[in-house]
Amino acid sequence: xxxxxxxxxxxxxxxxxxxxxxxxxxxxxxxxxxxxxxxxxxxxxxxxxxxxxxxxxxxxxxxxxxxxxxxxxxxxxxxxxxxxxxxxxxxxxxxxxxxxxxxxxxxxxxxxxxxxxxxxxxxxxxxxxxxxxxxxxxxxxxxxxxxxxxxxxxxxxxxxxxxxxxxxxxxxxxxxxxxxxxxxxxxxxxxxxxxxxxxxxxxxxxxxxxxxxxxxxxxxxxxxxxxxxxxxxxxxxxxxxxxxxxxxxxxxxxxxxxxxxxxxxxxxxxxxxxxxxxxxxxxxxx
Numbered sequence: 001x002x003x004x005x006x007x008x009x010x011x012x013x014x015x016x017x018x019x020x021x022x023x024x025x026x027x028x029x030x031x032x033x034x035x036x037x038x039x040x041x042x043x044x045x046x047x048x049x050x051x052x053x054x055x056x057x058x059x060x061x062x063x064x065x066x067x068x069x070x071x072x073x074x075x076x077x078x079x080x081x082x083x084x085x086x087x088x089x090x091x092x093x094x095x096x097x098x099x100x101x102x103x104x105x106x107x108x109x110x111x112x113x114x115x116x117x118x119x120x121x122x123x124x125x126x127x128x129x130x131x132x133x134x135x136x137x138x139x140x141x142x143x144x145x146x147x148x149x150x151x152x153x154x155x156x157x158x159x160x161x162x163x164x165x166x167x168x169x170x171x172x173x174x175x176x177x178x179x180x181x182x183x184x185x186x187x188x189x190x191x192x193x194x195x196x197x198x199x200x201x202x203x204x205x206x207x208x209x210x211x212x213x214x215x216x217x218x219x220x221x222x223x224x225x226x227x228x229x230x231x232x233x234x235x236x237x238x239x240x241x242x243x244x245x246x247x248x249x250x251x252x253x254x255x256x257x258x259x260x261x262x263x264x265x266x267x268x269x270x271x272x273x274x275x276x277x278x279x280x281x282x283x284x285x286x
């Protein structure tokens with residue numbers, strides 16, 4: 001086997017894990033793909049025998065490639081709420097389910113890039129503290145501090161309950177029916193009193209620019225939206241990033257209009273609703 005063939009074979013063996021890491025770091029399918037493409041070009045141009053530890057080389061390259069992307073984002077003002085880009089698992093069958101959990105992606109938004117990297121390398125790759133510190137370029141003591149802070153930030157956001165897939169689908173269908181009918185009284189039975197709605201339009205689709213919080217406010221938002229647009233939409237229930245989601249399509253154009261991902265609390269009530277209307281973030285679901 002030639003040097004280039006050996007490098008390609010090794011890269012392909014690692015690609016799924018690397019892609020999962022890049023996706024969780026950037027929360028973007030296209031950014032993750034760009035990172036891996038750039039890394040493979042750099043990797044393939046070096047003599048394979050000169051790379052002491054190819055896996056660590058690739059992981060380090062992914063992390064620092066993601067850091068560069070996240071640094072650029074700091075200088076870009078995203079209009080409104082910026083939610084992770086969802087994917088359909090069948091489009092990316094090589095990804096582990098744990099790599100595409102939407103609940104985890106949303107929680108990871110609580111972490112700064114360095115905390116996110118430390119957490120993922122420890123939890124997903126099971127690297128030791130000294131290995132993580134070397135890969136990121138920080139001290140081992142700092143690495144431990146970063147992981148502690150990351151876990152503390154993620155504690156408060158963990159879901160307390162998750163119904164079965166069948167339960168979820170039944171509840172979601174009833175919930176959507178109530179939405180489309182503008183049935184406020186029925187909606188009240190499915191929503192938590194502390195429910196919060198997050199909508200991401202990306203400046204390309206009209207939607208709430210800030211979180212909508214509280215039972216009454218969310219019910220009014222959903223009911224009013226259904227009255228305005230419900231008759232033009234059809235919907236399907238589909239797995240989205242390990243969650244039971246709802247895909248709304250425009251009946252005339254068959255284009256995706258909205259993705260809605262409900263999250264349930266311990267009382268079988270919807271506590272969070274994540275909605276995406278930015279067309280750039282919906283292209284990997286069909």
